[in-house]
Amino acid sequence: MSLLEVRDLDAGYETGQVLFGVDLDVERDEVVSLLGRNGAGKTTTMRSIVGADEPTVRGGSITFDGHDLLATEAHDIPRLGLSLVPEARRCFGDLTVTENIRLAAHHATNPRDVAAMFERFPELDDMRDRPARHMSGGEQQMLAIARSLVTNPQMILLDEPCEGLAPYIVRRIEDIIHEISENEGVTILLVEQNVAVALATADRHYLIDEGHIVDEVTTERLREDETLRQRYLGV
Amino acid sequence: MSTSSLRTLGLARLSAGGAAVWGAIALLLLVAFAVEPGLFVDQFVGGLVYGMTLVLIALGLSIILGLLGIVNFAHGALFMLGAYFTYQLMALWGLSFWIALVVAPLLVGLVGVAMERLVLQWLYDEPPLAGLLAAFGLALMIQEATRAIWGDTPLSVVTPAVLAQSADLAVTTVARVRLFSVVVAALVILAVYLLIERTDFGLSVRAGVQDREMAGFLGIDMPRRFVLMFFLGAVIAGIGGVLQGTAVGMNPTMGQQYIIITFVVVVVGGIGSLFGSVVAGLLIGEAVFLTPLVLRSLADVTGIGALAVPGIGGLVPYLVMILVLLVRPRGLYGQEGFME
Amino acid sequence: SSGPAGDGSGSEGTTTGSTGAMEITLGLFTPNSGAFAPWGPSLETGTRLAIRDLENELDVSVDLNVYDTKTDPSGALDAMKRAVTADGIDFAQGGINSSVCTKIGTWASDNNVSYIGQGASDSLRGEACQPFMYMVYQTNHMMATTIGREMADVTDRWYVLYADYVWGHNAEQVVTSAVEENGATVVGTDATPFPNDDYTQYINNVANSEADGVALLIPGPDASRAVKQMRNQGLTDVKIGAQMLEDMVFWGLDHEAAAMVDIASMGWVNTIDGVGDFNDRVAEAGELDPFVRHAKSYTSADQQIRAAVRAGSTRAEDVREELEGHEIQSAARDIHGGGEMYWRACDHELVSPVFSATARDASEMQDDPYKQWFDVTDTTPGDDVVRSCAETGCTL
Amino acid sequence: MSRDSTAGVLERVGAIDLGVWQVPLGLLAVAVLLRPVVSHDLMLGYPQVASSFLIWMIIVASFNLLMGYTGLISFGHAMFMGIGTYSVAIALSSLAVPFLLAAPLGILFSAGVAYLIGRLIAHKGEIYFAMLTLAFAKSAHFVANYNPGGLTGGTTGLADGTTPAWIETSRGFTYVVLGGFRIDWYWAVAAVFVVGLLLLWQLVRSPFGRTLVAVRENEALARSMGVNVRRYKVWAFTFAAAFAALGGVLLEINNQGATLSELSIVTSGNIIIMAVLGGANYFFGPLAGVFVWMFVEEYLTDFHTLVLPLTEVPLLRIELTGVLAYWQFFLGLLFVVAVLVSPREGVLGLAKATVARLSARIRGESE
Amino acid sequence: MSDDVDPRSAALGTEGLSKHFGGIVAVDEVDLAVPAGELRAIIGPNGAGKTTLFNVVTHALAPTSGSVYLGGEDITDVPQERRPHLGLARSFQSNELFAELSVLENVRVIAQTAAAGTFSFSLLGDGRSVRAEAARDILARVGLSEHAATEATNLSHGDQRRLGIAMAVATEPSVLLLDEPTSGMGPGESRETVELVQSLQDDLGLTVLMIEHDMEIVLSVSDRITVLNRGSVLATGTPDEIQGDDDVQDAYLGGVREEL
Numbered sequence A: 001m002s003l004l005e006v007r008d009l010d011a012g013y014e015t016g017q018v019l020f021g022v023d024l025d026v027e028r029d030e031v032v033s034l035l036g037r038n039g040a041g042k043t044t045t046m047r048s049i050v051g052a053d054e055p056t057v058r059g060g061s062i063t064f065d066g067h068d069l070l071a072t073e074a075h076d077i078p079r080l081g082l083s084l085v086p087e088a089r090r091c092f093g094d095l096t097v098t099e100n101i102r103l104a105a106h107h108a109t110n111p112r113d114v115a116a117m118f119e120r121f122p123e124l125d126d127m128r129d130r131p132a133r134h135m136s137g138g139e140q141q142m143l144a145i146a147r148s149l150v151t152n153p154q155m156i157l158l159d160e161p162c163e164g165l166a167p168y169i170v171r172r173i174e175d176i177i178h179e180i181s182e183n184e185g186v187t188i189l190l191v192e193q194n195v196a197v198a199l200a201t202a203d204r205h206y207l208i209d210e211g212h213i214v215d216e217v218t219t220e221r222l223r224e225d226e227t228l229r230q231r232y233l234g235v
Numbered sequence B: 001m002s003t004s005s006l007r008t009l010g011l012a013r014l015s016a017g018g019a020a021v022w023g024a025i026a027l028l029l030l031v032a033f034a035v036e037p038g039l040f041v042d043q044f045v046g047g048l049v050y051g052m053t054l055v056l057i058a059l060g061l062s063i064i065l066g067l068l069g070i071v072n073f074a075h076g077a078l079f080m081l082g083a084y085f086t087y088q089l090m091a092l093w094g095l096s097f098w099i100a101l102v103v104a105p106l107l108v109g110l111v112g113v114a115m116e117r118l119v120l121q122w123l124y125d126e127p128p129l130a131g132l133l134a135a136f137g138l139a140l141m142i143q144e145a146t147r148a149i150w151g152d153t154p155l156s157v158v159t160p161a162v163l164a165q166s167a168d169l170a171v172t173t174v175a176r177v178r179l180f181s182v183v184v185a186a187l188v189i190l191a192v193y194l195l196i197e198r199t200d201f202g203l204s205v206r207a208g209v210q211d212r213e214m215a216g217f218l219g220i221d222m223p224r225r226f227v228l229m230f231f232l233g234a235v236i237a238g239i240g241g242v243l244q245g246t247a248v249g250m251n252p253t254m255g256q257q258y259i260i261i262t263f264v265v266v267v268v269g270g271i272g273s274l275f276g277s278v279v280a281g282l283l284i285g286e287a288v289f290l291t292p293l294v295l296r297s298l299a300d301v302t303g304i305g306a307l308a309v310p311g312i313g314g315l316v317p318y319l320v321m322i323l324v325l326l327v328r329p330r331g332l333y334g335q336e337g338f339m340e
Numbered sequence C: 001s002s003g004p005a006g007d008g009s010g011s012e013g014t015t016t017g018s019t020g021a022m023e024i025t026l027g028l029f030t031p032n033s034g035a036f037a038p039w040g041p042s043l044e045t046g047t048r049l050a051i052r053d054l055e056n057e058l059d060v061s062v063d064l065n066v067y068d069t070k071t072d073p074s075g076a077l078d079a080m081k082r083a084v085t086a087d088g089i090d091f092a093q094g095g096i097n098s099s100v101c102t103k104i105g106t107w108a109s110d111n112n113v114s115y116i117g118q119g120a121s122d123s124l125r126g127e128a129c130q131p132f133m134y135m136v137y138q139t140n141h142m143m144a145t146t147i148g149r150e151m152a153d154v155t156d157r158w159y160v161l162y163a164d165y166v167w168g169h170n171a172e173q174v175v176t177s178a179v180e181e182n183g184a185t186v187v188g189t190d191a192t193p194f195p196n197d198d199y200t201q202y203i204n205n206v207a208n209s210e211a212d213g214v215a216l217l218i219p220g221p222d223a224s225r226a227v228k229q230m231r232n233q234g235l236t237d238v239k240i241g242a243q244m245l246e247d248m249v250f251w252g253l254d255h256e257a258a259a260m261v262d263i264a265s266m267g268w269v270n271t272i273d274g275v276g277d278f279n280d281r282v283a284e285a286g287e288l289d290p291f292v293r294h295a296k297s298y299t300s301a302d303q304q305i306r307a308a309v310r311a312g313s314t315r316a317e318d319v320r321e322e323l324e325g326h327e328i329q330s331a332a333r334d335i336h337g338g339g340e341m342y343w344r345a346c347d348h349e350l351v352s353p354v355f356s357a358t359a360r361d362a363s364e365m366q367d368d369p370y371k372q373w374f375d376v377t378d379t380t381p382g383d384d385v386v387r388s389c390a391e392t393g394c395t396l
Numbered sequence D: 001m002s003r004d005s006t007a008g009v010l011e012r013v014g015a016i017d018l019g020v021w022q023v024p025l026g027l028l029a030v031a032v033l034l035r036p037v038v039s040h041d042l043m044l045g046y047p048q049v050a051s052s053f054l055i056w057m058i059i060v061a062s063f064n065l066l067m068g069y070t071g072l073i074s075f076g077h078a079m080f081m082g083i084g085t086y087s088v089a090i091a092l093s094s095l096a097v098p099f100l101l102a103a104p105l106g107i108l109f110s111a112g113v114a115y116l117i118g119r120l121i122a123h124k125g126e127i128y129f130a131m132l133t134l135a136f137a138k139s140a141h142f143v144a145n146y147n148p149g150g151l152t153g154g155t156t157g158l159a160d161g162t163t164p165a166w167i168e169t170s171r172g173f174t175y176v177v178l179g180g181f182r183i184d185w186y187w188a189v190a191a192v193f194v195v196g197l198l199l200l201w202q203l204v205r206s207p208f209g210r211t212l213v214a215v216r217e218n219e220a221l222a223r224s225m226g227v228n229v230r231r232y233k234v235w236a237f238t239f240a241a242a243f244a245a246l247g248g249v250l251l252e253i254n255n256q257g258a259t260l261s262e263l264s265i266v267t268s269g270n271i272i273i274m275a276v277l278g279g280a281n282y283f284f285g286p287l288a289g290v291f292v293w294m295f296v297e298e299y300l301t302d303f304h305t306l307v308l309p310l311t312e313v314p315l316l317r318i319e320l321t322g323v324l325a326y327w328q329f330f331l332g333l334l335f336v337v338a339v340l341v342s343p344r345e346g347v348l349g350l351a352k353a354t355v356a357r358l359s360a361r362i363r364g365e366s367e
Numbered sequence E: 001m002s003d004d005v006d007p008r009s010a011a012l013g014t015e016g017l018s019k020h021f022g023g024i025v026a027v028d029e030v031d032l033a034v035p036a037g038e039l040r041a042i043i044g045p046n047g048a049g050k051t052t053l054f055n056v057v058t059h060a061l062a063p064t065s066g067s068v069y070l071g072g073e074d075i076t077d078v079p080q081e082r083r084p085h086l087g088l089a090r091s092f093q094s095n096e097l098f099a100e101l102s103v104l105e106n107v108r109v110i111a112q113t114a115a116a117g118t119f120s121f122s123l124l125g126d127g128r129s130v131r132a133e134a135a136r137d138i139l140a141r142v143g144l145s146e147h148a149a150t151e152a153t154n155l156s157h158g159d160q161r162r163l164g165i166a167m168a169v170a171t172e173p174s175v176l177l178l179d180e181p182t183s184g185m186g187p188g189e190s191r192e193t194v195e196l197v198q199s200l201q202d203d204l205g206l207t208v209l210m211i212e213h214d215m216e217i218v219l220s221v222s223d224r225i226t227v228l229n230r231g232s233v234l235a236t237g238t239p240d241e242i243q244g245d246d247d248v249q250d251a252y253l254g255g256v257r258e259e260l
């Protein structure tokens, strides 16, 4: 059985349904990407998986590591080993870097060592006591990933980690994704607008369009099939 | 460095104008002290005691406002309930003051939780005005229920014997029951500070305040923490009520009387800053007690009798607020952008 | 200041119907909410007692409508307008604080409605007097003059604490001059906010002055708070004199604090000789033990209804004719101890005796069947302390 | 597609697209219908409150220029109304200035005070601004209580000699007597109401008023796009004070004098409550709010026995006098429910949503 | 490499412009001189101070030191709300709108302000007809005509970004500052937006400063590029110059990738 299984997921907001019968599988140790245009429903999918208040799931099932997520309280989901790094990072601006990480560690069942995270992300080491609000976007992204990683998850959902970042930081994030998936055995579901990043990091790609999963392709195929990219991603 | 100590540093940035103001204030106080030293000391201690009472009430309000973003207009009503529960426990059920001191605040805490669960929790995502108005409605309801249950007539309880006399502080005498209030208030302030700044619980609450949903994504059960914070805020109001009820007595309008002045304290301190509330409470307490004395001394010294405006004390908190806010638009220690 | 004869309002000047019994609708204005809400029920009880007595004695049937003044002049005015225009009351009584009395009294007079109020402030009298407005409570001036004399006997140096509103301002002036006329001095005064519950600041002032006595010109529960706080702060040996004391405000307190009051001027107290069964009947009604507002409400209803019956009319002009100069002979006089009471024509003041009282020792305070905490020490005839007509400035 | 498509009087402040005639006609309708409606037996049953309703509608509408249109919340609005009331009362009782001169002066004075205070505080953050207005209002209250020179009458206020000579009143009926004409006071108020609110409406629909809405929506953006936000706020504050004072002036005659409660914080609070209750998002919201609040207050205070289902068919008779001494409890409850059901839209928004839902259902059925 | 025009005579110029937040130096002694008609891209890593530079140029934040020149005039002390009336306009990095106003009103209110000044007592007439035609023209230009009556919050993200540009244009600027006009857009939409900017510039004769992260776009459309790093100007030059600059490679690009 796959680590994460999404079956026939229908979800939406007050203003209307957004996801229509989404099916997704992520196997253990895989890096899978979910690609699509603005508003295709990528974030909505991620948020449905972690049980956010919005959107409302109207049908289907989500299973993670054998647990039925739709029947799990949202704040219990991280304890199953599933962690979200949300769109726009959402670090706690008034808390320091250390506090951000410590906080996450505290609410995990089997956290990693907080000090170890600073070795893992040396760029954060210099700014341990700086409020997150005073950090650059790239640094905040590192922090968001560190905050997620410290909970020692089996799987991380990364929502547009490279949005608005300068090219060299994008590079760094790509490296981090490689490291945590290959060296640390964390499974990753990645959402990206930046197709290059997805191509460089993921093994498999789901294409989503207007709330429907329209295709599932290999990196190879996505790289070569320009019409496919043009059609669903506008590249 | 914790965020609150960062804010403290703001004090170091004193402009020349600010220095002049402080200098003038110091001079006036000196004049008053020179004219009536004994009274000055009495009033200073009195101001401290009164200021601590304000701080105690403001603290709960400030927690709920700063952390949950709810302008809890019903906080005064909770304070009043603390006093009436004391009456119920002591005068009607004959229990001792010490039991009331523990039980009444807990009961108030439960009322607070009921308020939060039934009404206010639905308004966290609405603009602050909505919470304020709902809380206003709740305050009315609690006040009327109190009248219906305990009547309109002011009530009081017999002050326990140890607290009934006056305490001789060498320079002045103070009612022991008030001194006791100061000690309890100080302990509560310390405990709240430690809880919020030094514990993991406090950390998770501070995080949740900034981004409730994100805290949830990290596995933190925010609704439960908010309930607990509301409980805490209500309990503190309840403690204030017990102390006030014992020292002064209780009546159904005491909540109303205190809530506005308490808001003044919170705003002068700067919304979102517990430390600010403490400073502002003491500042206003002293201002209320010392201003009339200063004016009277000034009238004595200058011979201009009109300076000693009778009844000015009631206006002093508002004058302090105008002054502080004109100079520091966010209060003494307010955060930028918070509730603006 | 009277307008044209009313048209359409229906109820101006009910006269005796052909069936016999005169029918009167009386409007009572009482604070059922707001700062004076604790007083509210007592006005109603006193009024109902009077109505019961009158209906037994005279051929009259009285319908009582009760309105909430909310202790607020605007609220009271709204109620008064409704009472007159919608409910067609014949005349009105009630109101405790002077701002409410002024507001509804002036309006009532402007609109040809007869009204007896219970304010004590001198600002309700004199130039503010109105053709159809009457005051049943002894004036501040009368009570201050009484207590001023007694205070000067007790000790020479007084500190005056007065509530910072019209009644208090007025009391401060009269008490100070009465004290000084009698040879004692006032060494300091403070206006205290009203309502207020922390008197520390003012008690400090007292403690640091040369005064041996404190004159409390503070109404309501605030007076009791101030006393209690003086005790807690250790000021047990200063004398306390209280102006226009209403003993009811002490009832929420422990006996010891109340016992600290040395002298008080009072409009009525339930230990007056000759009160008869009035106390028991009030106590039976249950809401509040008998105190001054019961007696004043009883007197108001008694007087206005009797006047209407005598005149055979409820028109304001007719009632006025009956009341002006009228000397009270009814039960209302008995419950006031039987001294002389009359409605002075020149300013519509009920000239009646002022009572001086002192608190009993805590151990002698009686709580059953109703509270009796104060004893009368002296009764001053109203004529001895009332301002002369010329002094008041009223031009009726 | 959005909520702006339904036209009519209930349009939202932001996106109003009212026909030119709807507001004037709506105001006329309120003025003409209010008294008969209020005095109907099923309602309050007597007409004298109707003029108070109209006056408070002016005052609360003036407040909504601040809250609804400019996004400024003042905890001290009663001060400006009270300045109007006191100006006239003082002019009549102590200065022997005729009403027709005193009234415009009072309004100007109120506006002037507002302008000065506005210059000082209009740019402060929301809550801080609100608390500063509270402080100034407290100061005004203090001054009136202090009774400087015996002008304001302290807590007693001014009652004697505060009615102009051309007002006649007897047993609750008030008339304006001018040159042989005798007009019911209500119609005089109604005329001022219609004219005043039309002016207010013109103010909010003018280019000036549209800019205020932009300021409310996004102050920083407005500033960066070239709007002098502070001046607009100052003037909104000034105009609001002028209209409040207009209401205050009428109140002086209506209540025959001035009392401290006209300057009190509680009154300011009530003004906010009425505005919110009605729906600050609508031009007619404050009017609805005044109606509901005053109606409920009058109704509950005046109400003794509940007879169900009808007075004519008394199946169930409940004695409510005892409970209704605590009528404010029910007011509080009403308030909590109103806020919970529709925190931003008020009664009017609720009514509108209900109407929309019903009509949608009816349309759905007819298809 | 640097600007070779005098800032005091350029369409927009700065001299020694700095902004400090407490200890953080967000903008550090920036000299800038953008000649009329140029499309200047501002690039730099996150936190380089790009947005802050716009904020001090428009006086949304007071500069700590330095001067700003607009069309040869020293405007350093001109208050923020006067600047649009002198021809300096901007859009924001996040979507700033008059949320509950219609799309048309969003633009119209600004057009009205542009015509009437920072403050105006126009109390007569119907506000909604003032400059409505001009506003409609602008909406047509940016392709929002069909949404004119929509409440601005209900627009999609991309349309909100376009509305931001429309509002800036409504101030009738000569110099337009655009803060990441394509942020949050997919590649296709980004391209359309950049084309829109170019056509506006050509038709209205604007000088444009544009903060942009997408190097492909930056290299293809800008006349010159200014690279900010840690608050100061690292380099200014044509796209070719910038691509060849080693410092820039290091600080920002980290070596351009050849994939795609």
Ligand SMILES: Nc1ncnc2c1ncn2[C@@H]1O[C@H](COP(=O)(O)OP(=O)(O)OP(=O)(O)O)[C@@H](O)[C@H]1O
Residues within 6 Å of the ligand: A013, A014, A015, A018, A036, A037, A038, A039, A040, A041, A042, A043, A044, A045, A054, A193, E184
């Ligand atoms: N809170 C919300 N309420 C209503 N509709 C929403 C909400 N959030 C998103 N939507 C709508 O749901 C659809 C899918 O949005 P979603 O955020 O999932 O897209 P996305 O694929 O993540 O896009 P992007 O690449 O822009 O992040 C969009 O049409 C969006 O407008």
Ligand SMILES: Nc1ncnc2c1ncn2[C@@H]1O[C@H](COP(=O)(O)OP(=O)(O)OP(=O)(O)O)[C@@H](O)[C@H]1O
Residues within 6 Å of the ligand: A133, A134, A135, A136, A137, A164, E021, E024, E025, E026, E044, E045, E046, E047, E048, E049, E050, E051, E052, E053, E093
């Ligand atoms: N109001 C402020 N208070 C304190 N620091 C600030 C403030 N605004 C910006 N900063 C700091 O100034 C620096 C520059 O920020 P700025 O927003 O200008 O960067 P940017 O180049 O626009 O980045 P991005 O590409 O992420 O938008 C950052 O370190 C930021 O944290």
Ligand SMILES: [Mg+2]
Residues within 6 Å of the ligand: A042, A043, A044, A087
């Ligand atoms: Mg997304």
Ligand SMILES: [Mg+2]
Residues within 6 Å of the ligand: E050, E051, E052, E093
């Ligand atoms: Mg930026």
